Amino acid sequence: MSEAAIASSGVDSGARRRATAALLWATDTVAASLLAADLAVVIYSVLARSLFTAPVEWADDVARGLMVASAFFGAASALARGENPGVVFFHSLLPEAWQDAVDDVGAALVLVVAAYVAFHAIELGWITSGQTTGAGLPLQLTFYPMGLGAACMTAFAAEILLERNWQRILRAVIILAAISGVFLLGDTFVPDAMPSSGMLMLLGFVITLAGGLPIGFALALAALIFVWAEGSLPGVIFAQQMARGIDNFVLLAIPFFILVGYLMEANGMSVRLIELLQHLVGRMRGGLNVVMVSAMVLFSGISGSKMADVAAVGAVLIPASRKSGQNPGSSVALLAASAVMAETIPPCINLIILGFVANLSIGGLFAAGLLPAALMAAALIAVSIFFGKPSSAVPPVLVERAAMGRMWLGAGVSLGLIAMIFIGFKSGFATATEISAFASLYAIVVGSLMFRELTPAAAWRSFVHAAARSGLVLFIVAAAQSLAFVLTLQQVPHAMGEFMVGLSQQSGTWLFMLLSILILIVMGSVLEGAAALIIFGPLLVPVASKLGIAPLHYGVVLVIAMGIGLFAPPLGLGLYGACLIGKVPVEQTVRPMLGYLGLLFVCLLIIAFVPAISTLLPKLMGY
Amino acid sequence: ATGLAAPVLIGRAEAAVLKLKLSSSQANDPKFANGRVYYDNLVKQIAASNLAGQIEVAFFPDNQLGQEIDVINSVKLGVIDMMVSGSSIAANLVPVVGTYDLGYLFSSFPQQTKAFDAGAAAPIEQALLKGSNIRIIAWAYNFGSRSVLARKAVNNPDDLAGLKIRTLPNPVITECLRLMGAAATPMAFGEIYAALQAGVLDGLEHDPPTIVASKFFETAKFYSLTQHNFSPLAIYCSENTLNRMPTATREAFTDITRKAAADTRAHGLAVEKEALVQLKDKGVTVIDCDREAFRKRVLPQSDAFVKARPEAKPVVDLIRATSV
Ligand code: NA
Ligand code: NA
Numbered sequence: 001m002s003e004a005a006i007a008s009s010g011v012d013s014g015a016r017r018r019a020t021a022a023l024l025w026a027t028d029t030v031a032a033s034l035l036a037a038d039l040a041v042v043i044y045s046v047l048a049r050s051l052f053t054a055p056v057e058w059a060d061d062v063a064r065g066l067m068v069a070s071a072f073f074g075a076a077s078a079l080a081r082g083e084n085p086g087v088v089f090f091h092s093l094l095p096e097a098w099q100d101a102v103d104d105v106g107a108a109l110v111l112v113v114a115a116y117v118a119f120h121a122i123e124l125g126w127i128t129s130g131q132t133t134g135a136g137l138p139l140q141l142t143f144y145p146m147g148l149g150a151a152c153m154t155a156f157a158a159e160i161l162l163e164r165n166w167q168r169i170l171r172a173v174i175i176l177a178a179i180s181g182v183f184l185l186g187d188t189f190v191p192d193a194m195p196s197s198g199m200l201m202l203l204g205f206v207i208t209l210a211g212g213l214p215i216g217f218a219l220a221l222a223a224l225i226f227v228w229a230e231g232s233l234p235g236v237i238f239a240q241q242m243a244r245g246i247d248n249f250v251l252l253a254i255p256f257f258i259l260v261g262y263l264m265e266a267n268g269m270s271v272r273l274i275e276l277l278q279h280l281v282g283r284m285r286g287g288l289n290v291v292m293v294s295a296m297v298l299f300s301g302i303s304g305s306k307m308a309d310v311a312a313v314g315a316v317l318i319p320a321s322r323k324s325g326q327n328p329g330s331s332v333a334l335l336a337a338s339a340v341m342a343e344t345i346p347p348c349i350n351l352i353i354l355g356f357v358a359n360l361s362i363g364g365l366f367a368a369g370l371l372p373a374a375l376m377a378a379a380l381i382a383v384s385i386f387f388g389k390p391s392s393a394v395p396p397v398l399v400e401r402a403a404m405g406r407m408w409l410g411a412g413v414s415l416g417l418i419a420m421i422f423i424g425f426k427s428g429f430a431t432a433t434e435i436s437a438f439a440s441l442y443a444i445v446v447g448s449l450m451f452r453e454l455t456p457a458a459a460w461r462s463f464v465h466a467a468a469r470s471g472l473v474l475f476i477v478a479a480a481q482s483l484a485f486v487l488t489l490q491q492v493p494h495a496m497g498e499f500m501v502g503l504s505q506q507s508g509t510w511l512f513m514l515l516s517i518l519i520l521i522v523m524g525s526v527l528e529g530a531a532a533l534i535i536f537g538p539l540l541v542p543v544a545s546k547l548g549i550a551p552l553h554y555g556v557v558l559v560i561a562m563g564i565g566l567f568a569p570p571l572g573l574g575l576y577g578a579c580l581i582g583k584v585p586v587e588q589t590v591r592p593m594l595g596y597l598g599l600l601f602v603c604l605l606i607i608a609f610v611p612a613i614s615t616l617l618p619k620l621m622g623y
Numbered sequence: 624a625t626g627l628a629a630p631v632l633i634g635r636a637e638a639a640v641l642k643l644k645l646s647s648s649q650a651n652d653p654k655f656a657n658g659r660v661y662y663d664n665l666v667k668q669i670a671a672s673n674l675a676g677q678i679e680v681a682f683f684p685d686n687q688l689g690q691e692i693d694v695i696n697s698v699k700l701g702v703i704d705m706m707v708s709g710s711s712i713a714a715n716l717v718p719v720v721g722t723y724d725l726g727y728l729f730s731s732f733p734q735q736t737k738a739f740d741a742g743a744a745a746p747i748e749q750a751l752l753k754g755s756n757i758r759i760i761a762w763a764y765n766f767g768s769r770s771v772l773a774r775k776a777v778n779n780p781d782d783l784a785g786l787k788i789r790t791l792p793n794p795v796i797t798e799c800l801r802l803m804g805a806a807a808t809p810m811a812f813g814e815i816y817a818a819l820q821a822g823v824l825d826g827l828e829h830d831p832p833t834i835v836a837s838k839f840f841e842t843a844k845f846y847s848l849t850q851h852n853f854s855p856l857a858i859y860c861s862e863n864t865l866n867r868m869p870t871a872t873r874e875a876f877t878d879i880t881r882k883a884a885a886d887t888r889a890h891g892l893a894v895e896k897e898a899l900v901q902l903k904d905k906g907v908t909v910i911d912c913d914r915e916a917f918r919k920r921v922l923p924q925s926d927a928f929v930k931a932r933p934e935a936k937p938v939v940d941l942i943r944a945t946s947v
Contacts, residue, residue: 049823053785055808057797128696132715134792135809139692139715237702244693249811356813359685363817428822431814488687489644538687622820 020080020159027076027152031467032460034070034145035255038063042252042437046430061135064247065142067255071246071478072149074471075216077464079110080156083472084214085528085577089570091212102211104164104172109208111157112176113217116224118154120239121147127236146243183229197229198490205483215528215573216472219479226486238482245481245534246474249433250356255470256436257304257347260443261312262462262469264302264414267447267454270312272410273298279407286388288324292317292331293338293380297373300342301418304349304436305469307577310339314581329588334384336567336578336589337596341376343563344369347421347436350559353477354533357484358541360555363432364623368552368614372560372607379603380596413450417442473530480531484538493539500543509547513608516540516554517561524565525572532562552623553614560604568597641872643680643704643864646694651684655832655898657766657856658684658707660890664883674875680705699755701863709765709854710747711793717754720747722935725928726799726921728942729853732764732892738945739855743938750934758865760877761858761884766832767895769796769852771805772839772907773826774819777847779913780804780920789815789827795928799851800828802921819843828852831898840907846899847912851921856891858884 045059078084086106091099125143133139161169186194195203205222213221220242227233264270277291277298284290292313299309314335321331343350346366355362420442424435447454487493504512519540523532537558544554566574569590579586607613645665647658654660662682669678688694688703691712697703699716714721722728729735738744739762748759777783783804790797792809800807808824818824819842826843828851834840858880865873903909929936 049787049806049808053787053806055787055806057792057794057807057809060792060809060811131692131696132718133692134715135797136794233702234700236700237697240693240696241689244689247690250813359813361817431810431818431821431823433814485689488683491681493687623817 020156023152023155024077024080027073027080027149028464028468031070031073031077031149031471032463034066034073035259035463035467035470038066038070038252039256039259039437039440041066042256042434043441046434046437050429058135058137060249061133061137063252064249065133065137065145067252067474068142068243068247069145069149070255070467071471071474072146073152074149074467074469075475076149076153076156076471077468078472078475079114079153079214080159081468082160083468084216085472085573086212086214086218087209087526087571087573088212088576090210100168101171101175104161104168105175106208106211106213107157107161107164108169108172108176109213109221110217111154111161113220113224114150114154114157116235117220117239117242118147118150120235121150121243124236124239124243142243142247143239146239197226198492200229201226201486209526215531216476216479219476219483219527219531223479223482223486226490237485241482241485242478245478245484248356250352250362251474251477253347253352253362253433253436254304254349254473255466256440257349258308258470258473259462259466260417260436260439261299261303261305261308262465263440263443263447263454263459264299264417265308265312266458266462267443268451269302269410269414269417269443269447270299271316272407273414274313274316275407276411279404284385286384286386288317288321288326289331289334289384289388290381292321292334293341293377293384296335296338296342297345297377298415298418300345300348300373302347302414302421302439304347304352306339306342306349306574308469309342310335310574310578311581313338314578318582318584327588327592328582328584330592332578332582332584333589333592333596334380335582336575336593337380337600338377339574339578340560340563340567340597340600341373341380343373343559344556345373346370347439348559349473350530350533350562351555353530354537354555354559357481357534358537358551358555360541360551361623363621364552364618365555366432367618367621367623368556369559370617371613372556372603375607375613376560376600376603379599383596383599410451413446417446476528476531477534480527480534483531484535487535496539497543500540501546504543504547509549510609512543512547513549513557516544516558517604517608520558520561521565521568524562525568526565528573529562529566532565533558550611550615552618553611556614557604557608560600560607564597564600564604567593569593640676641678641868643678644683644688645680645705645707646683646688646698646703647707648686648691648694649684650836651682652836655766655836655894656684657763657887657891658682661707661763661856661858661883661887664886665880668879668883668886672875672879674872674879677872678876695757695859698757698859698861701861704861704864706859708857708859710759710857711791711796711854713751713755713757713759713857713859714793714795716757717751719750719932719935721793721795722747722928722932722938723854724793724795724799724852725925725939726796726802726851727918728925728939731947732768732853732888734945734947735764735853735855735942736762736888737947738942741941741945743941743945746934746938752862756862758860758862759857760860760865761881763856763858763884763887764891765830765854765856766891767830767898768850769828769830769854770849771826771828771847772834772843773845773847774822774843775825776845776908776910777826777849777912778910779916786825787823789818789824791828795924796828796852799921799924802924803849803851803917804920815839816842830895831902832894835898835901835905840902840905844906845908845910846902847910848914849912849917850914851917856884856887 041063045056049055121143125140128139131139201222204225209218227238274295277294281290295313322328351365355365545551566572649656649658651659694706695712698706710723752758786805787808788805789810790800790807797807929939
């Protein structure tokens with residue numbers, strides 16, 4: 001998303017890149033193969049249990065282990081391709097000469113963090129040898145593959161650093177050595193005047209984040225600064241928290257639903273759905289915008305990856321709106337606003353993550369998110385129609401008569417996937433997490449049998465992309481968990497919880513609600529969404545239940561607020577992503593985006609203060 | 624986010640007070656959660672002792688410091704000082720601890736205490752200390768024995784045949800349920816409720832307070848008192864932490880942790896009874912099933928275990944020889 005953050009050194013990368021091209025091929029292959037194996041394990045386990053009443057006892061442990069390994073190899077691939085998101089806004093305000101220095105130091109820090117993870121993951125595997133998982137499998141099987149993936153990541157990080165000339169590398173090393181030297185001197189001679197480990201951590205985090213260090217690495221580095229400054233915590237604890245941050249069965253839904261998104265694009269389902277929508281509503285007033293919002297609703301109902309949805313819908317509809325003479329900036333803004341709206345349409349990665357960290361029912365959260373999303377979709381569609389151009393200005397969509405039947409069939413099959421996700425779970429066949437594997441299977445089978453568009457090569461590419469993308473997401477989740485662990489050790493959540501309860505008991509629950517929204521908008525903007533939920537979810541949700549707010553309702557509010565932050569200028573990374581896809585400079589989207597965000601914010605206030613919108617469906621469905 | 628700055632400001636300098644971290648995987652519930660009840664008792668005992676003001680215990684419920692397998696590894700390394708949990712988690716480190724998970728090994732919690740006092744705990748404690756540097760400084764009771772909650776009435780092994788029963792992801796307990804006749808289905812705790820509701824599962828095995836606290840009775844209405852497992856509750860302490868204490872402090876502290884554990888036992892037995900009454904009130908049929916039939920089927924498990932791990936034989940023999 002922000003290649004600028006790590007790869008903007010302006011150095012030609014060709015020659016040295018070839019040296020690690022083979023390694024990149026290897027990490028891609030390993031990550032995708034592990035993901036495919038994971039899919040096979042989950043599907044086999046569900047079939048054995050449902051059809052033959054023969055539950056597979058090792059399935060849970062093996063599926064999680066494969067996911068952790070796939071995530072670290074995938075994250076290595078993502079780093080090699082410069083896909084790691086970082087905050088570019090503050091960085092872009094610096095003078096050019098400074099930007100280079102900051103980039104160089106950032107590249108060195110990425111190398112340090114990756115190497116630290118690799119070393120201690122392997123050490124942890126060694127320490128835990130002889131121990132077993134719940135099902136009795138060797139425990140170190142989780143940590144050695146993670147260490148290998150992180151070692152590949154280290155190699156890529158070294159390559160990125162070494163692309164610079166030696167003067168710049170030396171300068172970065174000197175800067176880091178100077179900072180460490182000042183700390184060591186101070187700690188030795190004036191220990192009483194030194195800031196606490198917690199304060200150092202906070203400082204390091206703010207500075208590296210503003211400097212554009214990729215989010216995952218900034219989070220991990222913050223935890224590491226605490227570990228280093230504290231001196232008493234062994235490095236393996238950091239690796240342990242990284243691994244266990246993602247070693248959970250419910251998180252499997254993330255790679256699988258991301259995979260569905262890529263498969264859907266590769267097998268032609270995406271195009272068929274958009275064609276159908278254009279045929280149905282494309283010619284009404286503001287038609288193209290209505291198509292865009294409805295397409296985001298449908299796509300969100302199928303895949304779990306918001307950026308995949310934005311990419312799929314944007315790739316088709318932004319050029320179409322350019323052709324029809326619309327302002328591309330406002331089209332991209334609407335696309336981004338629709339992504340915020342779709343934040344709570346199941347399946348949704350952020351609801352899964354929140355349910356995981358805050359101990360909420362994921363099925364319940366899915367149900368709770370539907371009506372709030374409907375409210376926001378209705379608001380966006382109403383605005384699209386109200387401010388839209390009359391139909392005559394929009395070129396008619398060309399659909400040949402012969403293609404019509406094919407389109408309906410294709411769309412029907414695609415919608416079948418949504419139906420399967422809902423019915424499959426309700427019927428007792430599989431859990432919500434397991435259904436995500438069957439959604440992938442459906443996309444593969446339907447793609448190859450019905451549409452005959454999904455070639456083996458295209459399917460394989462989908463696995464490679466999904467493994468890298470989910471590796472990226474899960475690496476950030478893992479890093480955020482390691483930071484959350486360090487905060488918990490310092491009892492920060494405890495203190496903050498008491499502070500919030502005290503404040504709300506004085507002024508009322510409404511203040512707590514508003515504060516929560518504010519925190520999640522700001523932190524969602526700074527921390528790329530998921531990380532904000534991981535750190536603040538477990539901290540705020542118990543306070544909310546203490547104040548009598550229904551946890552599912554509150555969870556939905558948090559996720560929407562985070563979504564608004566993620567797409568809010570000037571920091572929101574989601575907005576930068578949408579602009580990259582729509583090929584529009586961010587500045588052109590700011591004005592229309594503020595309008596849409598205002599609208600969504602009003603919707604969020606309604607959702608926050610009318611709990612029934614979120615709690616009605618979960619109640620009806622028995623959560 | 625203003626609250627964030629305050630606790631972060633606490634200095635790095637080691638304070639004079641010894642600060643210990645106590646972890647529990649259970650919720651922060653002062654009545655039904657064994658971790659919190661133990662913590663409350665421990666705080667009371669410290670306050671009443673001559674260690675008051677010298678030792679402070681910070682409580683981390685709800686898996687805040689990580690999943691149990693990670694926490695116990697952290698106890699091993701001395702990063703986390705204490706942990707309250709069943710004995711089964713330590714079997715992942717030192718397999719012979721799994722002895723206590725064997726089906727129908729104990730017949731009641733008081734019988735367990737009698738057997739432990741007679742020497743059935745020492746070999747296991749020593750094995751864990753030697754193998755992983757963790758000392759079990761006190762034993763208490765889990766809040767109730769484990770029995771089967773199902774969507775249909777289970778009176779005997781035939782009724783249980785083929786039912787998909789969620790078990791702890793623990794090979795010994797899984798095997799016990801399989802011998803009892805069930806299709807043992809290990810599953811993450813967080814997925815149980817929805818899976819029961821949707822029919823992915825036919826039931827689960829757990830103690831009454833957990834079933835009340837997690838509302839599993841809302842979808843499964845028959846609780847068969849199979850009582851196949853009376854797993855003890857262990858108070859784990861890092862040997863590194865204990866070694867940091869001066870001898871006098873260590874002895875006083877060990878004494879206190881034992882007293883707090885003893886206080887927890889009566890509470891555990893009372894809460895089990897109360898939870899059973901609550902289950903009945905919620906419309907659950909509590910079935911006094913044919914335990915003897917289940918016990919006979921599970922008997923070979925202990926024999927096979929002892930054959931594979933001869934070091935468990937004296938422990939099993941001692942427990943079997945102890946009657947209430
Ligand atoms: Na979605
Ligand atoms: Na989506």
